């Protein structure tokens with residue numbers, strides 16, 4: 321605690337105070353980023369309020385529209401997208417946004433000033449679970465702009481940087497409680513919303529993922545689509561693992577935020593590998609820019625590993641805003657073991 325101001329030692333720390341203290345640790349910080357995060361936090365509070373009463377207000381169900389991925393758009397999806405845009409479009413911190421719900425990049429309206437940052441987000445990830453009261457959430461990823469344009473507008477280049485260039489990432493999970501988990505590259509910190517005062521209070525300071533776990537998280541229904549290395553790894557986990565003398569348990573929510581949140585706190589491994597049934601055209605589901613990259617930044621900052629199986633997620637170069645990748649993340653023990661299985665079962669692997 322010696323490198324944090326005395327206030328942090330009282331533990332009653334709001335996320336706003338945490339951000340101010342983080343800002344004081346960054347030489348030359350202008351406050352633009354802190355102000356951007358405050359706007360984001362307001363959006364999370366508003367979305368949380370609607371999500372937590374969705375069953376009571378007629379905003380469950382479908383809008384009848386489809387998003388860029390051909391997925392049915394749920395009313396709460398559309399509401400969350402609208403809230404995020406309206407909270408973030410006028411603060412003067414952003415030059416452009418990218419959303420899971422919009423095919424193209426989202427310009428800042430001409431009447432508002434442009435800033436130095438770029439925001440990528442999934443306004444309501446896991447929304448297929450909305451009607452079943454399963455945890456869902458908002459995922460966000462922040463970059464500094466790399467483009468220079470006469471109007472100040474950001475570009476697609478700004479929105480398709482590699483994950484290593486993220487300046488912040490996190491999620492807000494709307495579950496049994498509403499929690500904000502974020503990193504700015506100085507560890508991972510969790511804040512739980514106290515609805516009675518409307519404040520996110522520090523509840524999980526410096527989250528560290530266990531070096532090994534007891535849980536694996538994967539959609540077993542896709543087993544026939546897995547590559548040989550993934551099949552061998554999953555079989556291994558179901559036997560008694562020699563190093564741990566116990567089989568693993570399966571926990572799979574089908575909501576990325578919920579599965580990653582549990583993995584960060586409990587350890588183990590989360591996998592969404594590619595579908596290899598057409599070996600010439602392997603297919604992935606999770607999107608790099610607003611799902612895999614932010615989760616990878618958080619995982620690495622918490623002491624874990626995040627990979628495609630053969631490449632560090634944060635080094636993957638996207639070919640577009642909605643580029644999809646296989647995602648495997650979690651405790652170093654399990655993820656390194658997975659990487660070994662993939663290597664040993666790859667077509668180019670040479671027999672020992």
Ligand code: P6P
Pocket residue numbers: 445446447448539574575576577579592605606
């Ligand atoms: P499946 C939700 O739709 C999502 O994008 C992620 O939140 C989640 O990890 C994944 O899809 C679940 O996919 O194919 O297992 O239902």
